[in-house]
C-alpha cells in the first residue's frame with residue numbers, strides 16, 4: 001500500500017455515512033466528492049464557505065517549480081452551460097507552497113491531493129519529489145491536460161511522452177499515490193484509452209515497492225476543453241489569451257462518455273480507479289460518472305455556483321445509493337446497463 005506510514009487520515013475525522021465511504025487505490029475517502037484543482041484556492045481557502053470535514057478530498061492548485069502570474073485578464077468568462085478560463089496556471093510556486101501551505105496540510109480535515117504541473121519532465125519530477133516528502137499528502141495528481149498554456153496538453157496527448165513522464169515521476173514517489181489527469185481531447189488517431197494505458201502501464205518502469213504499480217494508481221477524466229468566445233462588437237476574443245478551457249455542464253456528457261470508454265477499455269480489468277470530472281453541479285451528474293465507471297468525482301465550476309455543492313452532491317448520492325438498493329456506492333461503479 002503506498003504511503004502506509006502517512007499521517008493521513010487525521011485522527012479527528014468525523015464519521016461519514018458509511019454508504020458513501022470509498023477508496024482510491026487504498027486512499028480512504030469519507031465521500032467520493034473532491035474539490036477540483038484550481039477551483040478552490042491553493043489548499044484550504046474554501047473552508048469558510050464549505051465544511052471541509054464533509055468532503056472527500058481537496059485537490060490543490062496545480063503547482064509548478066517557479067511561481068507564475070498566469071495569463072493577462074480577462075481570464076474568466078461565463079458562457080451558457082459553463083465558463084471559459086484561461087488562468088494560465090497562476091500559482092505560488094513550489095518554494096512558497098512548501099513554506100506556507102505544506103505545514104497546514106496535516107490539519108486539513110479531508111484528503112489532500114497535490115496537483116503538479118510543468119513544461120518539462122524535470123518540472124514535474126522536481127515538484128513530485130518535494131510532494132513525496134510531505135507525509136500528510138497521500139496522493140498527487142499530474143495535470144498533463146491544461147489547454148491554457150503553451151505545451152500544456154503535450155504530455156497528455158502522446159502515449160510515449162506520457163509514459164516517459166509517468167516513469168520518471170513514479171521513480172521519485174516511492175510512497176505517494178499517483179493520479180494522472182487526462183485531457184478530454186486526444187490528438188489525431190490516438191484514443192483516450194491509449195493515453196490512459198500509457199499512464200497506467202508505462203513500459204520499462206519498475207515499481208519502487210512490493211505493492212506499488214508501475215504507473216498511475218488512478219486516472220482523472222477529464223480537464224477543460226479548449227474553446228473560445230468572441231465579442232462581436234469589437235470583433236475581439238473576450239479572453240486576453242484568445243482561447244480558454246471550457247468547463248461546467250456543457251462538457252459533462254462528453255466527460256461521462258470518456259469515463260465510460262476508459263473504464264470499459266482498461267480501468268475495469270486493470271482495477272484502476274477513475275475520478276470523473278466535468279460539469280458536476282448536482283448529485284445526478286455525479287451518479288452518472290459513478291455508473292459510467294468512476295469511483296469518485298471532482299467538482300470545479302460547481303463551486304463557483306454554490307460552494308456547498310460538494311456536501312449537497314454527497315447527500316444526494318447517499319439517497320440515490322439507498323434508492324438503488326445498494327449497500328455501498330462502490331457497488332454502483334460501472335453499473336450502467338449498456
Ligand SMILES: Cc1cc2nc3c(=O)[nH]c(=O)nc-3n(C[C@H](O)[C@H](O)[C@H](O)COP(=O)(O)O)c2cc1C
Nearest residue numbers: 036037038062085143223247248278279299300301
Ligand atoms: C478557474 C479554473 C482554474 C483551474 N485550474 C486548474 C489547475 O490549476 N489545475 C488543473 O488540473 N485543473 C484546473 N482547472 C480545471 C478543473 O480542475 C476541472 O478539471 C475542470 O474545470 C472541469 O471540471 P468542472 O466542469 O467541474 O469545472 C481549472 C478550472 C477552472 C474553472
